[in-house]
Amino acid sequence: MSCRPSIASLLTGLAGALALARCGERPPPAPVQPIVFSHRIHAGLNAIGCTSCHASAEHAPVAGIPSMDRCRGCHKFVKEDKDDPAITAQIQALLRYLDEDKPIEWVRVHRLPDLVYFTHERHVRSGVQCSECHGAVEKMEAARQVAPLTMGWCLECHRRKQAERPLERAHLTDCLTCHK
């Protein structure tokens, strides 16, 4: 029996290690959405607060995708940008959805595995800013994932917060805090 490692096994091992190291660390680019929606214009330029549209972030596990009705609430009146025909065209695209009473099938940007029980409510109420995980959304045109959303990344923050008040925040690194 030979104990020398073969070149083939070394190469595949290396490829595997590289794949493992990179897996999930770099967030994917912003996906192409069915219509252009600019967070920069809404959250940045017009300074609309996050929970104006993602309404349940403060009191439910899920922040919530705004309903078409919520879009309509403003765009009943905002139908064009007098200075920028490109933006007018973007608004027109939305208005077509509203006229036809059809939902926009957004491509999901942030996703956690099913075995993680993340709640927005707990994080928002503990004073975590939206931008700590979602980045400077108000500067993005299309929303994209900026944080890797890996367990190591979550824990890095949980450990830091726990170190501030170790006794009170013992739960922060307990497995059952996020896995049930």
Next chain:
Amino acid sequence: MSDRAQGGLPRRTFLKIAGAAGLAAGCSPKAATQKLVPLLVPPEDIVPGVPLYYRTVCRECPAGCGVTARTREGRAVKLEGNPEEPIGRGALCARGQAAVQALYHPDRFRGPMRRGADGRLSPVGWDQAEDQLAQAIAAARARGPGRVRLVTRAEPGAAGDVQRALLAAVGGRPADRLVLEPLDPAPVRAAGAALFGRPEIPALDLAAAHTVVSFGADFLESWVSPVEYTRQFAAGRGRIGDDRTRLVWVGPRLSLTGVSADRWLRVRSGGELPLALGLLRWVVDPGNAVAGLAPEVAALAPALLRLSPADLAARAGVAAADIEGLARELARRRPSALLGPGPSSQGPDATALAAVLLLLDLAVGNFGRTMWYGLDPAEEVPSTAAEAAALVEAMAAGQVDVLLAVNADPLAALPAALKAGEAAARVPLVVSFALRPDATAARAHLILPDHHTLESFGDVSPRAGVLNLAQPVMTPLFDTRQAVQVLLEVAGRLQLPAPLAPSADPYDLLQDRAGKRVQQAAAGPGADPAAAWREALQRGGAWSDAAPARRLPQLARDAAARFLALGPAPAPAAAGEVDLVLFPTALHGDGRSGELPWLQEIPDTLTSVSWSPWAEISPATAGRLGVRSGDLLALAGAAGRAEVPAYVFPGIRDDAVAVRLGSAEARALMPAGLDPVSGARAYAGSRVALSAAGRREPLPLLEGSPYQHGREIVQTVTAAAPAARRADLTHQMYPEPRHPDHRWAMAIDLDRCTGCEACVVACFAENNVPVMGAEAARMGRYMGWLRIERYLGDEPGGALDVQLLPMLCQQCTNAPCETVCPVYATYHTPEGLNAQVYNRCVGTRYCSNNCPYKVRTFNWRDPEFRAPLPMQLNPDVTVRSRGVMEKCTFCVQRIRYAEGQARDEGRPVADGEIVPACAQTCPAQAIVFGDANDPASRLSRAARAPRGFRALEEVNTQPAITYLARVRRAEEP
């Protein structure tokens, strides 16, 4: 051995490549793109991720308990009791909780269907289907009365009114509507009518009874109103001494209700009436000088004294001293309650038996103290078996043109001997309103699927003063229509002189009847009837303290005499013949919801059989026939024959065989005979020839050894020795874990637990526990996190001493599972839970092997939830996959939820705020959950009781679960 495969790739190289390729495959392509589709107009009260509760009613049996349905994102995920409702009081039995699986049953009809000439069902539009039905009814009406028949479950509400009105409008007679409730205790009604002029089932308060004697009435499982009776009965348990409620079970077979009894009188099948007469005779015998007897019953002494105690005892098949002992107890311990007969004791003399029991109740003064007349609304009295037989006869004679089956399956519920299937073949139009295929639907020409109760409006008045309201908790899943609406729409097509109801909308109907009642009750100066109605819908009903009849029932002159004589003694059994005992169980009742996955998967408490019928025979019978559990028995009776796997069970007489009601085998064997007085089915009183079929069909059995083998796993205490045995735990190997904030723990009172399996179903529903099926069960693979352990005694062949032990993860302080996990997938949390982290688990199964309680279950394959069953899954709990170990978490999702609530409100978690699913639903309230760190918590107080012990405490696992030992009564002198 060489590592190099013959001329191929070396094994190690192959593994390396395969491993790396697997890693790459797992990482490189991102998970499939997901879409987020917003709602157009969001429903105001639905917040994603937040549960929303609706109140409604359970329709799985005639008891009609209130239900709280938990919905998530617009779909029902779990049913619990309604704490405000007077019958269930927040508890819900196994069958009631399983109703959600009928809602999401994969086989549900997607819409109306019509059977074509080729015998196949094909979809049809509602308009066409209703037209066809209306035309058939119109044609049948023209041919004369009685040609349209309707079979229904008991509908004490607007739905029943509509059915009656429709039949009346087409010229039908009241008898054309058959209310099919096979387990309705008609003999109790008939006896009440004959003795007191009250054709009612008395309302009970078992909490006030010192002794309960049940003649085959499985009131802790399925008899009349099991959740209510269990709560009442348990209220008198859990204490030591004379004020603890005693239960005596009378019957040829020890039922689960009998397991809760302190004494079992092994009466011969058919010997219940002689035994009851023996009791009455002793009580009224002036020689025994029983004080405070009701004079009208005492006056019956001359007739009774003609009976010879020795003869009665011989006919009952018990010792005369046993009868006398029980009679003495009834004379001394007042008030008491004598219940029955239940199905397993309901023979051809059932009304006489019921009458003697009522006379005993009257004699010792139970009326007005533990039982009352006047609360049975008698709004919907189920039809008798005689009426059912008459319907089948009419069908067979070609006198029925249209048969409507609404929430009833007559072809499966009636005995095979009646040949209802063949009779149905002679009916030109059979219409089934079933939700999913059943025996009647298989023969139906038209299928008009009803909404599930959770999709319907309705009202149910199970007894006076109780009005429970059903309302949809979600939008209907399929193109179904509520049966009452279909009937009204069909009526609308009949050109009747006046419409049956102002509108066909079930909500209008609810408002028209229940709404008016509630608003009338709320009328008065300063009252707001509209608000009262809104509140009733929100709370799930309107309840008032209806006054029971104040006056004691008056014994009609000479009414009793006819029940006090015994007929000729039954002929001795022929060689090889035994008495047939048919019994219902807590999981299956009369069998109407039998095939729901949870109810099949969860093993029967007494036998641990799942997924299969079984026939119980005693060890002596088994020895005589040379069979063991799993060998097929051939049963041949006058009604029919069946082959059933044997289960050798010491809790049955040697001259009897028992088969569960609701199974196809029980239907085949069920005698067509009746109790002539009440017209009720005589489930008991027939014999079958019993022989070994010579083949084997291994039963899916979960039990290991049913005996305790001297280990005292389940302890009992007596008044003389009221403290449980505790182990000496002075030696410690591991450092004691610390629980700085909370230490979650549980106490389970075995004196209250009846083994009804409600907790087990609750656990399945709450924790997404998968159903693995019959094959897995045969391999002993069962995924339940909680099971009811049952021990038959200490050693095989020894005294029968059935003990129950709900077994779930003990959340040990020194947990053996934690120390052996190589990947730390199981560990001890600061709150004392043995956590299981699924995504870390690699499936070594070391933890399960090291667990002395065998409460960890392993996913040998991926769970299968056929659509639309996944809609029931609790989104707060991970659905585990193949290769992962799982176990009870003490419902950690509920703990976290309550902790979150408390934190939001800036307060500590209150005692009793966290209620795991098992404790929540327990009808006996046997389970207490709380913080062991708080010495004042209800849990800590319960766990400190002298009756407290821990399972296998001597292995020093220091479980968080304290069992409170069952109280064994000292034998009567």
